Amino acid sequence: MDAPHLSPEEIALWAEGLLPARRAIHLADCARCRETAERERRLFVALARVERLTPSREFADGVMATVNSPQGSGRTPES
Amino acid sequence: MFSLVYRMVRDRALAEDLAQETFVKVFNGLASYRREFKFSSWIFKIANNAAIDHLRRRELDTLSLDGPTDAPTRGNRTGQVRQLPHRGENPLEELEARELGGAIEQAIGRLRPEYRACILLRHVEGYPYEQIAEMLELPLGTVKTYIHRARNELRAYLGDAHP
Numbered sequence: 001m002d003a004p005h006l007s008p009e010e011i012a013l014w015a016e017g018l019l020p021a022r023r024a025i026h027l028a029d030c031a032r033c034r035e036t037a038e039r040e041r042r043l044f045v046a047l048a049r050v051e052r053l054t055p056s057r058e059f060a061d062g063v064m065a066t067v068n069s070p071q072g073s074g075r076t077p078e079s
Numbered sequence: 080m081f082s083l084v085y086r087m088v089r090d091r092a093l094a095e096d097l098a099q100e101t102f103v104k105v106f107n108g109l110a111s112y113r114r115e116f117k118f119s120s121w122i123f124k125i126a127n128n129a130a131i132d133h134l135r136r137r138e139l140d141t142l143s144l145d146g147p148t149d150a151p152t153r154g155n156r157t158g159q160v161r162q163l164p165h166r167g168e169n170p171l172e173e174l175e176a177r178e179l180g181g182a183i184e185q186a187i188g189r190l191r192p193e194y195r196a197c198i199l200l201r202h203v204e205g206y207p208y209e210q211i212a213e214m215l216e217l218p219l220g221t222v223k224t225y226i227h228r229a230r231n232e233l234r235a236y237l238g239d240a241h242p
Contacts, residue, residue, distance in 0.1 A: 008227055039239055043230055046183045046237070047202035052082040053178055055095050059081075062095070063102045 006033045015040040080126045083199050087130035089188055091175050097133060101126040116213060123204075123214045127196050134192050186236035194229035201226055 003026045006014065013019040014027070014037050027034050080101065085094035104125050112121055179188065187195060193215075200211045208226075212219045 009223075012227075012230075039234060040230070042239060043234055043237070044202070047198070047233075050183055050187070050203050051178075052203060053085050055081045055098060056091075059095055059099070063099050066099060066103050067106050 002029075005030065006037065011037050011040045015044040080122055082203060083123065083196065084126050084130045086179070086184075086187060086199055086203075087127070087192060087195060088133055089175070089179055091171055091178075093133070097129045098126065101129055104129075117210060120210055120214045123200065123206075124216070127215060131192055131196075182237060183233075186233045189236055190229050190232055194225050194232065197222055197225040198229040198233070 003023070006019075006023065006026060010019055010023055011033070014024055027037055081094060081098045084097050084101070085091060088094050088097065101122065105122055108125075112118070178184070187198065190198065196215060197211060200206045200214065201208070206214070208219060208222050211217075212222045215222065217225075
């Protein structure tokens, strides 16, 4: 009997390189899953290129100035 | 953390204000930090709440200016993407356009805030699903669903949806 198609979770695992070989082998025989997996891989590659952005150089000084000011302390945080 | 907040509110100066507010809350709330949570989860949780609160306030401001709260487009306004400026405006706006102007960035900006937070925490910050659930105070299944739906929407926005 043919192996079942890959689930969305399995497709995502494959795009992350984490799908066990016994399931990944299904892609060799199934054009439908291969196409879906390739689309997922393209999206993962695009997302992997999204950079982590950093604040300006003055940011840390601003935080410390606020923390050290009388108004900057003693507030109740949300948690 | 700044990266998440910036992409949530899509305004660099505002993101710095909210990130600063987050750090001050963290500093002032150290005594209430519960050790069963990861410290990074706690910080991201406060940061995400600050961003979401801002987006909600902004939505309310928009609604109060635009008319009755039961207007048919109400739901669509949540997390609406701010139009990025064209080149030639001030340097900060040019920086924002450069940082958030790419196709994938625009697509992420079109996601509703809950989906956006999940996809950023998973794919940009690299957190596991379980920790994202902890940060956003959502059931694990909901986080997985949001990320799955977010990916589908991103593919559609990028013109790579299932035919």
